[in-house]
Structure formats: C-alpha cells, structure tokens
Amino acid sequence: MTLRCKHRHTIDEHPACFANNDLAERRYVKDTGKPWYTYPGYKIGYLDIETSGLIGEKDYILTWCIKEKGGEIFSDKITKRDISTYRLDKRIVKTLIDKLCEFRIIVTYYGTKFDIPFLRTRALKFGITFPTYGHIYTWDLYYTVRSKLSLTRNTLERACALLGIEGKTHVDLNVWQLAALGDEKSLKEVLTHNEYDVIILEELHDRLSFTRKWIKSSI
Numbered sequence: 001m002t003l004r005c006k007h008r009h010t011i012d013e014h015p016a017c018f019a020n021n022d023l024a025e026r027r028y029v030k031d032t033g034k035p036w037y038t039y040p041g042y043k044i045g046y047l048d049i050e051t052s053g054l055i056g057e058k059d060y061i062l063t064w065c066i067k068e069k070g071g072e073i074f075s076d077k078i079t080k081r082d083i084s085t086y087r088l089d090k091r092i093v094k095t096l097i098d099k100l101c102e103f104r105i106i107v108t109y110y111g112t113k114f115d116i117p118f119l120r121t122r123a124l125k126f127g128i129t130f131p132t133y134g135h136i137y138t139w140d141l142y143y144t145v146r147s148k149l150s151l152t153r154n155t156l157e158r159a160c161a162l163l164g165i166e167g168k169t170h171v172d173l174n175v176w177q178l179a180a181l182g183d184e185k186s187l188k189e190v191l192t193h194n195e196y197d198v199i200i201l202e203e204l205h206d207r208l209s210f211t212r213k214w215i216k217s218s219i
C-alpha cells in the first residue's frame with residue numbers, strides 16, 4: 001500500500017508532510033489506530049553503534065542497536081569467537097544491514113558523519129551489499145541540535161541534559177578495551193549503554209519535534 005500526504009503525494013515527493021504527520025485525511029491512522037510509521041515499508045528506526053575505535057578501515061563494531069519507533073530494540077554484539085577467529089564484526093555487520101533494510105527512515109545522532117560511513121566501510125571491506133542510495137532516508141538529530149539549540153557542546157549528552165532526558169550511561173575505558181577483546185561481561189555493559197542511547201535518541205527526537213524538519217539525505 002502506498003501512503004499519501006494531505007496533498008496526495010508520496011513520502012518521496014513530500015517527505016516533510018510525513019515528518020509532520022500530515023497524511024491524507026489521517027485516514028490510515030484512523031482506519032487502524034496505528035501511525036503511518038508502523039506500516040510495512042515506512043518504519044522509523046533509531047540507530048546507534050558502538051565500536052572499538054573511530055576509523056572503519058581499522059576498527060570494528062562491538063554492538064549495534066536499532067529501536068523501532070514506539071517499539072522494541074533489535075541488537076547484536078560481537079562474540080569472543082568472532083574475534084578469536086579473526087572474522088571480527090563480519091557477522092554483526094551482516095545482521096545489522098539485514099535489519100536496517102526493514103526501515104525506511106533511520107534516525108541517528110551524528111550518524112551521517114560516523115555510524116553510517118563506519119558501517120559502509122565495514123560492509124565494503126567484507127563484500128556485504130550496503131543499501132543503495134535512495135532506499136533509506138536518514139535523519140541526523142546532530143544537525144537539528146546544532147542549528148536549533150545553543151549548547152556548550154553539540155553532543156547527545158548535552159542535549160539530553162538540557163531537556164532532562166535521563167539514561168545516558170558511561171562506560172569505563174577499561175571496559176571498552178576488554179569489550180574489544182571479546183570479554184563477555186564488558187560487551188554486555190557496552191550493549192546496555194548502546195540500548196540506552198537509542199532509547200534516549202527516540203526521546204530526544206520526540207522532544208525536538210517542534211523543530212522537526214526532514215533532512216532528505218539517503219544512504
């Protein structure tokens with residue numbers, strides 16, 4: 001089914017209408033009592049990855065989380081076996097991309113500069129097909145925060161502190177180091193941190209809805 005905005009345009013033609021929830025007579029919402037973003041092919045997901053470092057060419061993904069808007073969190077984490085067999089994040093890059101393809105819109109914080117290029121680099125390295133341009137839209141809240149707020153630093157942490165959004169956890173540097181070596185307890189802690197980040201990302205997105213503007217860039 002193709003959903004249409006109040007001007008009878010598609011999500012590709014009038015993304016801003018979808019961002020503002022201006023759908024045709026709100027018919028699709030009324031009929032089922034469900035918002036448009038729960039329709040197959042229209043899902044919104046909040047993405048965040050945790051990595052062993054900042055450079056996709058040499059570092060690797062430790063955990064990933066995608067939270068479906070208003071729904072559950074999907075995740076995966078690297079294992080000791082992935083590391084000891086030198087396959088590193090190949091398996092979880094695949095599971096992440098498979099899950100990513102179920103979403104139409106991916107919301108991140110600085111994801112267009114970090115998470116997405118990092119993931120693309122890992123996928124290319126392993127010969128895993130990455131979603132083609134135009135398939136998934138991204139919505140990077142970093143740019144919203146940077147342009148609409150005045151903070152000491154334009155981080156997810158500062159934005160959440162301003163709005164009283166709780167849940168940002170801190171992971172000790174030693175824990176990061178052990179997680180990158182496959183230590184199960186440390187990886188669990190990193191994953192918990194990752195889960196909280198997508199939860200607060202969704203909250204931040206909802207709180208900043210007054211500034212909501214579709215950034216029509218695709219991955």
Ligand SMILES: [Zn+2]
Pocket residue numbers: 005006007008009014017
């Ligand atoms: Zn429209």
